[in-house]
Amino acid sequence: MSDRADGGALMRTHPYGIAVRAAKGVWQGALGIAALAFGALREDVPDWVIWTAPVIVVIAVVGGACISWRQLGYRVGTDDIRVERGLINKEARSIPYDRIQDVSLSETLLSRLFGLVEVQFETGAGGKEEVTLAYVTAAEGARLREQVRDARARVSGDGGPARDRGGDGTDGASPPTATESAQTVFAMDNRRLVTFGAFEFSLLVFAVLAAGFQQFEFLLSPLIWDDGFWKEIIGQQGEYVAAAGVALAIAGAVLGLGALLLVGFVTGLVRTILRDYRFLLERTEKGFRRRRGLLTRSDVVMPLHRVQAAIIGTGAIRRLLGWHGLSFVSLASDKSDASHVVAPFATMAEIARIVAITGIDLPDAETRWHRPDARYFTDAALIGAVPLLLIAAGLAVSPYWPFAAIPVLVAGLIAGSRWLQWRRHRHALDDATLFGQVGLLSPELTAAPRIRLHSVEIAQGPLARMRGYARLNFGLAGGKFAIAGIRLDEARAVRARVLNHIAAVDFARLPR
């Protein structure tokens, strides 16, 4: 290949790695081989089949290990590490030193026997795209790690803020020591908790009951399938209801609905108390520390530099009373709790105070909001409603004409909700932040600092191309952010502005 450039000489992983891989493969395949042999232990299968099958498997595994060794190579260049793999389909990956956050060396029992380690180059790219080299000698692993550290020190030495990261990359979610000064940012007392719970109406319990019923159906089935059982119940109740008349039936329905509401209300309250009891958000040296929960108390640390964007959500009713919730979008590689709720039920003033710590801007009176393109919502409403109206027309001329009202009603609902969406969706750009707000009855606002975005895409389906609107997708670490249905020229303008902002700050220089 012609890409020697300054890539250094092509190196191979240690050949003993073949043995490690093969041993691992045989070990993993042992169960399969045993099953195979056991399955073949029949009169009509000749003995040699039983003995050759494992041999073939072992040969295949060893051959596979040889190939996977042969197809992997790496170069240590002046600016990057390169990993090349593939015999037929070739892949060559270049990882600039500047992007390697850490080099981790791991060994298994097997690899230790041979004095080998697996090297993993950690970039910020999230789990599955990390690059590994299996296996090299422990000395080579240490050399690679040193090489990366030296190169990084050299690169970040000139200009740019020094990046102090723990050598082991453990700046993640270790709870801070007790000696650290922590200052309460947000807390929920019991009164707030109960108010919050009242809004968390949930019919989850019925889903659980239904699932449980399915699980234990076999216990009930003798009763259910027994004719006499039903006759007895219906006989008694039916006669009773018939005797009492319509008034009682209505009362029963109201009572049933009331019970449903009560159950939903109580479920919501109990779930909320279990989850958010004594909710406490503190500001520590590294970032935020959140503790919550009644039975299981969770303790999560969210480093400030991992906060990518803020999301302020609310509910249809609680919004009218001024209650909102705040959560952060955090890096996907964060292994801690997936939920980054930092204030589940708070006033706007409280939320603004928390967001201010992260340095993310929130929209204010000066913010100039832009509305999406009406045509996008018109099209969506038409796509939803027209088929329903056609069905209604079909029904209207059929014997079932009274039912024609149902699709008309649904079509009306769809059109109405699209109209409301068009009224509610909006976006804005200020000096450093991109805002997007979506939602029908409970608007959700996303505020993303523009330097935290990684790519910008303009996506258009065939309809969008015809009509001249587009969807803007932003690359945000650990979350999604998009602005749907804006005019193409506007999308281009937003993209240009955002890009100029992102391109000005290198990833490695992002505040950490």
Place this chain on the structure above:
Amino acid sequence: MDEDTLDPLHPNMIKVLRVRAILMIVPLAVAAIGAEIAAPLPTGAIIAPVALLLLGLVAVMPRRRYRRMGYRLTRDRLRVVRGWWNRRDTVVPFGRVQHIDVNAEAIERLFGLATLVVHTAGTHNASVAVPGLRHDDALAMRETIRAFIADGEAG
């Protein structure tokens, strides 16, 4: 920066797309022939429409898809446009590139082509690919991006 001019991919990309289409439709063609033999219908009742469809996929579509693709490498960013039905126009600033791949699968190698893939930390568009580059060009583009990152030009 002129936003709207795009560089076309190497014309061999049409051939790559065509070969891929052929490989993809082989099972369909076999099935159609089988059905033709099995079904008691006049000759060509199944095979004719299927053949027309396959001809479209092999003869017409690759060129159309090719025309819709393009890329542009400017001083500090990479723009990639692709998609015949759903059009996607993506820009990745070099400053956000995590690592870079130059891949060449067997069919691409046959025509001397490669695919450049840049990876970012974003969840959406975590990797953005530019297919249909001459292998040397792909390597040169990689060097450009890598040099940009190493120099830390943006910051």
